[in-house]
Structures are given as C-alpha cells and as structure tokens.
Amino acid sequence: MANMLNIDDLKVSLEEEEKQIIKGLSLSINPGEVHAIMGPNGSGKSTLSSVLAGKDGYIIDSGTVNFDGSDLLEAEVEERAALGIFMAFQYPIEIPGVGNMNFLRTALNSQRKTRGQEELNAADFLKLVRGIAKDLEISDEMMKRPVNVGASGGEKKRNEILQMCLLEPRFVILDETDSGLDVDAMKLVSKGVNNFSSSSRSFLVITHYQRLLNYIVPDFVHIMVDGRIVKTGDKALALHVEETGYKDFLQLGKEKH
Amino acid sequence: MSHVNTSDWYNSLRQELECNSLSIEKVSRRSEYWRKSNLDIVSDLVQEISETDLINLNGTHLYEPELTIVGDIMELASGKSYKISSIMDEIADEGSFTKNYFGKLEEKSQKLVPRPLARDNSLSPKVGYALSLPESSKKPLVIHNKTKTSVNNCFQRNLIIVNKGVEATIIETGNNLSVFNSVTEIYLDENAKLNYLDLTGENNIFPKISHKFCDMAEKSTFNHFGLRLNTKSTRNEIELHLNGPGINTSIANVSLINKKHHFSDENVLINHNAYECKSRQVFKSVLENDCTSIVRGKIYVAPEAQKTDGYQSSRSLLLNENSRFLCKPELEIYADDVICSHGSTSSSLDKESLFYMLSRGVHKEKAKEMLITAFISEALDEIEDEGIKSALSNYIDIWTSNFFHE
Numbered sequence: 001m002a003n004m005l006n007i008d009d010l011k012v013s014l015e016e017e018e019k020q021i022i023k024g025l026s027l028s029i030n031p032g033e034v035h036a037i038m039g040p041n042g043s044g045k046s047t048l049s050s051v052l053a054g055k056d057g058y059i060i061d062s063g064t065v066n067f068d069g070s071d072l073l074e075a076e077v078e079e080r081a082a083l084g085i086f087m088a089f090q091y092p093i094e095i096p097g098v099g100n101m102n103f104l105r106t107a108l109n110s111q112r113k114t115r116g117q118e119e120l121n122a123a124d125f126l127k128l129v130r131g132i133a134k135d136l137e138i139s140d141e142m143m144k145r146p147v148n149v150g151a152s153g154g155e156k157k158r159n160e161i162l163q164m165c166l167l168e169p170r171f172v173i174l175d176e177t178d179s180g181l182d183v184d185a186m187k188l189v190s191k192g193v194n195n196f197s198s199s200s201r202s203f204l205v206i207t208h209y210q211r212l213l214n215y216i217v218p219d220f221v222h223i224m225v226d227g228r229i230v231k232t233g234d235k236a237l238a239l240h241v242e243e244t245g246y247k248d249f250l251q252l253g254k255e256k257h
Numbered sequence: 258m259s260h261v262n263t264s265d266w267y268n269s270l271r272q273e274l275e276c277n278s279l280s281i282e283k284v285s286r287r288s289e290y291w292r293k294s295n296l297d298i299v300s301d302l303v304q305e306i307s308e309t310d311l312i313n314l315n316g317t318h319l320y321e322p323e324l325t326i327v328g329d330i331m332e333l334a335s336g337k338s339y340k341i342s343s344i345m346d347e348i349a350d351e352g353s354f355t356k357n358y359f360g361k362l363e364e365k366s367q368k369l370v371p372r373p374l375a376r377d378n379s380l381s382p383k384v385g386y387a388l389s390l391p392e393s394s395k396k397p398l399v400i401h402n403k404t405k406t407s408v409n410n411c412f413q414r415n416l417i418i419v420n421k422g423v424e425a426t427i428i429e430t431g432n433n434l435s436v437f438n439s440v441t442e443i444y445l446d447e448n449a450k451l452n453y454l455d456l457t458g459e460n461n462i463f464p465k466i467s468h469k470f471c472d473m474a475e476k477s478t479f480n481h482f483g484l485r486l487n488t489k490s491t492r493n494e495i496e497l498h499l500n501g502p503g504i505n506t507s508i509a510n511v512s513l514i515n516k517k518h519h520f521s522d523e524n525v526l527i528n529h530n531a532y533e534c535k536s537r538q539v540f541k542s543v544l545e546n547d548c549t550s551i552v553r554g555k556i557y558v559a560p561e562a563q564k565t566d567g568y569q570s571s572r573s574l575l576l577n578e579n580s581r582f583l584c585k586p587e588l589e590i591y592a593d594d595v596i597c598s599h600g601s602t603s604s605s606l607d608k609e610s611l612f613y614m615l616s617r618g619v620h621k622e623k624a625k626e627m628l629i630t631a632f633i634s635e636a637l638d639e640i641e642d643e644g645i646k647s648a649l650s651n652y653i654d655i656w657t658s659n660f661f662h663e
Contacts, residue, residue: 053616056608081618093613097631103614106627111618146631163617 002069004202005029005052005171010063011227012044012051020061021047023227029171032199036213037206038238039224040246045206046090048224049175052204053087054080067171081107082114086169088160090176095147100159103147104129108166132165136192154185161192172196173204178212190215210242223249266356267348274360275380279373290370293551293583294492294522325401326384326413326431339398344385344414355387355416362442362470366496369526369557375468375494378440382414385439390417393424397452397645402431402439413439419449419477426452426642437465445477447501452641454649456484457491468494475501475531482640483510484649485521486656492522497536499527499562504534509639510552513629513653515545515576515660522551529562529592540571541636543629544580545660555587556597563592569599574606574632622661629657
C-alpha cells in the first residue's frame, strides 16, 4: 500500500531567528491510520503541524514531504486544503464581520471549484451543515455569529470538528485539540472524530497528554523530543508517558545529537 | 455674472461675501486644514471617459434617478414626488423663500476653518436645486450628477429644507468630467430626519469638492453615509451645527481605493451647541497601490452642551507599503459633563485570519475580499434602512471582487 503522507528527514528553521526547530524528522502515514505525536513543550510538534498546513514563517532547510506522491511543500495553503489536508487549530481564529455560514459555504465551494466539482447550492448546503451541527450540539445562534466570535474554548473546538466533517478531508491534523476542553467537550469532539474516521482517512493527533488518546485510539504513538521522533510504539507507549513523564525520552533526545 | 439674472437680495449678499473672500492658493499654503489635500488638475486626463458610475455597474441599475444634473442643466424625471426648483431661478426671484437661507450656513462655516472654495461657490453658482420637504416620503430622492467636459469649473449650489417632523432620504450619485464644486446648505427643523447617501464612484478624474453645511433644530437627525470608490481627487466637507437638545447624528464613510495615487479626503466638523446630543463618526478606508486617504474629524463641544455623547472611530487597511492614511481626530471640549472618544488605527490584513481562511480552502483573493467586506461592515451598519444597506453592500461586494485584479 502506498503511503498517504511521507515525511523524509525534514529540517525546519524559524524565519525570524536562525533557530532550527525540526531537526531531521521522518514519518510515514498510510490511509486509515491514526498516529499520535506526543512530546514536551518546545519539542516542535506545533511547528510540524504548521509546516504541513503551509503556514508562513518557516524555512525548510532540507528534507521532503510527499502527499499522495506529490511534493506538498510546493503547494499553496488553499491547494493543500483542496488536496484533502485539514488542520484543526489549537487556537481557532476569531474573524469579526465574517459570518460563520458564509465562511463555511465559501470554503466548501472554493474547494469543490479547485477540484473541478460543481458548487453546492444554498439549500443543499444548509441541510448538510445543519445535520453536522446537530450531531456536535452546536446551536443555530452560534452558526449565525461571525466565525468563532464570542465562542467559548469548547465551542471553538467543536466548530473546528464541524468544519472537518463538512470539508471531508482525507488527512486530518488535530493540533492539541484537547487543550482547554472539559471531559464532556472532549467526549463530544472525540465522537465527532471517530464517526468521521474511515479506512481511507488518516489522522495525526498532536497532544501533550494521554487522556485524549483514551477516546481517539491511535495505531501508532511517536514521542517527539527536540525536533525528532525519538521513540515509536503503540498506545501502551502513551500510557507509559502518562506514568513516568518525558524525562526518559529527554535523555534519548540528547543521545541522538 | 453679468449674463445671469439675479435679485437685489442676492446681489447685496454677494457684495458682502465678496469683501471677505479668500484665495485657495493662499489658504492651501498656510492652513493646516488644507495641507496634504490634493486638488490639482490632472491635465493629461482630459478626455471623454466611459460612463460607468454608481448608478450603473455591469448593466445593473442600482437606482433610477429622479433628478439628473448634467453640467449646468437640471432634468427632473416625470412623475416626480418632490417639490424641486432651480436655485438659479430662486436667486433671481425677489420674493424667493431661499432668501432667508441662502449663504447663511456657508458664512457660518468660515468661522473655524477657511473654506475659500465654498465662498467661490456662493459668489458664482451655475446650477443647483432648492428643495423643500413638507411631507415624509418612504421613497428616496435619487439625484444623479454628471458634469461635462465642456463645462469648466461647475459650481453647483443646493438648498434642502426639511420641515418639522418630516423624514426623507436623499441618494446622490454620479461622476464628474470637469472640476466640480458643490455647496449644499441643509436646514433640519424640529424632529426632522434626513438620511443622505453620497455615493462617489469611479471616473471622478477631475477634482471634486463637495460641501454640506447643516443647521439642526431640537431632536432632529442627520445621517450621512459616504462611499468613495476609486476617487481621483475628491474632498468632502461636512459641518453640522447641533443647535437644540436631543439631536442625533451619524457620519459614516467607506473609501475603497486601489488605482495608483488615487485619493479621498474627508473632513467633518460637528458643533455640539446644545445639551444631550449624540454624534457618531465612523470612517473606514481600504487602500492599495500607493493611494491616500485623509480623515479630519472634529468634535466641538460648547460650554452649554452638557451630556454630549461624541464618538469617532477612523480605521484603515493599508494593503501596500506606500499607501497612506492621514488621520487627524480632534476634540475641543468646553463642557465638563460629556462622553467623547476617538480612536484611529492603521493595519494590514490580519495574517492569522487570512491563514485560517486559506487553510479551509478559500482562495486567496476571495479571502482578502471577505476580510475587506468584514472591515467596512461597521460603517455600513450605520445605514438604518435595511433595503438600502443590503443593496449597497451587494454593490460593494461586486465592486470589491475586482479589487485585486487591477
């Protein structure tokens, strides 16, 4: 089976200061797999998700990222979205003045247009989005507001999952989606993700803590320290981290230098 | 003026005003109120240009005009619902009702700042209307201005009187193909309400200066909305006199400018002369391609104007490095129990918002357009009439969709 995502010896620095954050990272993800990346603060987890989504401010020093066989790093941000890549933001952005529904419809139809598909009409769109919102317990009032404006942390994360379900990506990055969520919200978000998962979709779950992985069960767990993956295992590895912390792995990071 | 028939009252007023006239050349050099403004004639642009304007865009009619002023000729549409006369007829008439109004507000407007072009207008008007509104009308009065290249220095002079308790809406559109100078004196009686939409479209390649001076009585309302789409060198002057308690006023402006070195220049002076009056000013400018927007907004609060509530916000989006937003908010307050605020910001498009939208697959140009629309929405929200507001925002959306395709 061909890899969906293939990261090979990736090295990334910050544009503003000459500091390398990712220092030789390799990772392959196949369709249907759920991978979790865990690691202490500053290990480069969020940089990795930003680079995959195409955010400005980073320099690729070396290495390659292939998605479905094509060079992902060459693609524009909106092209990556149309290819089927979706990142759920750790801190979803509030956009005053842009209505949520207008935003969602524009996003969906822009992607369809890029893929050469027909745009969805207003009635079909409404039906679709209302169904998803209901499952995620997102109120009509919230849908009518400007994007994420006046939403609680939990509402914002649910809105991210709503966008995911609507846009139907094939590869999803959950960037610390559990941060700021209470248990009920985490269950709701996880349910949304699990309902959405399929044999053709893959997930990269980035998190500090093991608790999210009780709900979204990973096939692989990678420990990231100082810009590299220092250990890979199954879900038992996450439980081990929960018990002992990252200190054993910090040492591993140093040995690799 | 020899060829124009004028009345004795106008002639004596004219003599009086002429003694105190100023020259724009002198004033623009020494007065800060005029510095930075750009009313130079661009001679290489003297040519017939296409007739696109705000009434007609891509074949879509925004409004049907009731009054069309082409150069120095006024044309009233048939079936008019307003009592409109020619200002030129009025100043020739010894018994004209305009006698008690004409020139009074222009004269008053010279008190705090010099306005030589308004004075020139009083001395030699060429065309214009006198409008008295005795009854409310739901239907807006649409006035379309078109000047012709054959008419030099077109001085348009208008007078609007809104009687007690009357509500009306005026929409002014058009373009000018020669130098254009207008003065509109507006009198609002008790509880009168005037919504004025001044929509200046593209192809205003000649200097255009437009003055509106307004006297307001107790509990009257004046809402002014200005739209400037790629204006070349326009200057707008608004001065309001809030003379009775309980007056409400809102001045909002949207400038969208992306043609090289184009320009908009908004000047507002609100005189709070009575207690418990409320004024709002909301300016939004979106500038690309080395364009400039000037905003001078002043709130003056007289000692007797206690409980004044004055708000002013002027914000710009600068989409390239050499675009400029020159903003001068001013408060001059002589009363001690007032709420007055002003704020001014300049920024580029928010990178985080843009990335968020792109990461959801929205195309870059579309995302920028949506952020521009969001940015100006606060000014559009000042328009009370939902129908007019949505027609205008649709219109602006169509226009903005070409903002990045110059």
